[in-house]
Amino acid sequence: MHLLEQRIREEGVVKKGNVLKVDSFLNHRIDIRLLDAIGEEFHRLFSDAGVTKIVTIEASGISVAVMAARYFDVPVVFAKKSKTAQLDSDVYSARIHSFTHNNDYTAIISRKYLSSEDTVLVIDDFLANGEAVRGLREILREAGATLAGVGIVIEKGFQGGGDRLRAEGVHVESLALVDSMNAETGEISFR
Ligand code: G4P
16 A cells, blocks of 8 residues: 555654554554545455454554444454453453563453354554464454454564465455565665
8 A cells, every 4th residue: 555655664663673663653643544544445455255343452453443444334343452361251362472572461352242153354553473363363263253354554574474374375465565674774665
């Protein structure tokens, strides 16, 4: 998506440890016009998939999921992050490891809000190693829900998560796919 790549080039800051900061439009201040265009693009890409629900993880995925959901006219369900291992029986859960933050958490979704009747589009702001998507797929499997596909705003292609999903036959659409980035020069190249 040209508009998004342009914003990343203009405002993205490459940090050490392969982290791309996009706080000015996605992760801190939110540009609602850009996010609206992103939501519309996800709808164009997945309009034939019979989506009944959009699923994401708190926190940054929520704004993107909500903007997309307006076009699909379906509810958003976001997985909550829980630090405790003690869980109620009325939730689906998956343990997720974040390589970026080097911590673990349990993602939970209430059984009330996801079922085998659902065809789910998973949406997130970033795809790096694919751990968050792996965890959400585990929850979808537990619920018996169908995965329509995965929509990502920014994929860091060099971390391999997206290609692993594609190799498994998952329909992954990333609106900006970063191939490489350099913390010293600030250079970012797209696939
Ligand atoms: P993975 O799910 O693809 O394996 O990614 P990873 O565990 O490494 O990412 C963990 C968190 O870091 C996620 O947010 C993800 O969105 C974010 N993240 C990963 N790479 C980048 C990056 O280059 N730039 C930015 N800005 N974020 C990145 P989270 O822990 O769920 O936090 P949040 O959604 O509450 O902000």
